[in-house]
Amino acid sequence: MELGKREIHDHERFINYGREHRYSNDWFLRKASYLGEDYELLTDYKGCKYKVTFYHKKCGKLWTVRAGGVVLDHYHCVHCFRSRGERRLIKFCKDNNIEILSEYAGMKAKVKFKPKSCNHEFYRSPSDLIWGTKECPYCNGLRPKENVNSFILEFIKWRKIHGWTQADIAYQLKMSNHTISDLERGYKEPNKEQISLFKYYMDFYK
Ligand SMILES: [Zn+2]
Ligand SMILES: [Zn+2]
Structure with a gap:
C-alpha cells in the first residue's frame, strides 16, 4: 500500500535525522490524524522530543504529551484511556467474577475487591491479586485456632x-x-x- 510505504519512510527519517530535520506542524498534524476530529492541537510542534498539548473535546481536558508518543506510539488522551495495568485488572476481575470497589492507582496500590461468589470485601494490590493470592481472605487461610484469643482472631x-x-x-x-x-x-x-492499641487501628482502618 502506498500510504504504508510512506509511513515507514517518514519513520526512518525520524530515527536517522530526527534532530537535524525540522518537521513542520503540518507534518505533525498528519501524523496525529489517527486521533480524529476530537483532538485540537493547541501548541506548536517543535520536534518529537518536546511536549505538545491537545484539547480533547470529548472529555474537555487538556492533554500534554511528548510528541514522539503521538508520532511513533499513537497515544491517546490520558484522561480517557485507561492504562494497560488497569485494563488488565478489569479483564482479570471480569474473568474471575470479582467486583472492583475502589479506584485503581497502579499495580502496587491496594484496591478494594469483592468476589461475587462470596460477597466478602477485602483490600489487595492488583499485582498480588493477579500474580499472587487470588482467594478471598475470609474464605481461605483463616482457619480459626481454638486456643487463640477471640479478639486476636478478629485482629x-x-x-x-x-x-x-x-x-x-x-x-x-x-x-x-x-x-x-x-x-x-x-x-x-x-x-x-495491646488490645486498646489494636482496637484503635482496627477502628481507624476499617
Ligand atoms: Zn480525553
Ligand atoms: Zn469470601
Whole structure:
C-alpha cells in the first residue's frame, strides 16, 4: 500500500535525522490524524522530543504529551484511556467474577475487591491479586485456632483483609514481629494495652 510505504519512510527519517530535520506542524498534524476530529492541537510542534498539548473535546481536558508518543506510539488522551495495568485488572476481575470497589492507582496500590461468589470485601494490590493470592481472605487461610484469643482472631481477620503482614503491623505499632506472631499463634494472651492499641487501628482502618 502506498500510504504504508510512506509511513515507514517518514519513520526512518525520524530515527536517522530526527534532530537535524525540522518537521513542520503540518507534518505533525498528519501524523496525529489517527486521533480524529476530537483532538485540537493547541501548541506548536517543535520536534518529537518536546511536549505538545491537545484539547480533547470529548472529555474537555487538556492533554500534554511528548510528541514522539503521538508520532511513533499513537497515544491517546490520558484522561480517557485507561492504562494497560488497569485494563488488565478489569479483564482479570471480569474473568474471575470479582467486583472492583475502589479506584485503581497502579499495580502496587491496594484496591478494594469483592468476589461475587462470596460477597466478602477485602483490600489487595492488583499485582498480588493477579500474580499472587487470588482467594478471598475470609474464605481461605483463616482457619480459626481454638486456643487463640477471640479478639486476636478478629485482629488476624482484619489484618489479612487489608493484606498486611505481621511485620507491617509490628512496624506500624512499634512492636516486635515476635510479639505479633506469638499473639496470633496463641502463645501469649494480649494485655489491655495491646488490645486498646489494636482496637484503635482496627477502628481507624476499617
Ligand atoms: Zn480525553
Ligand atoms: Zn469470601
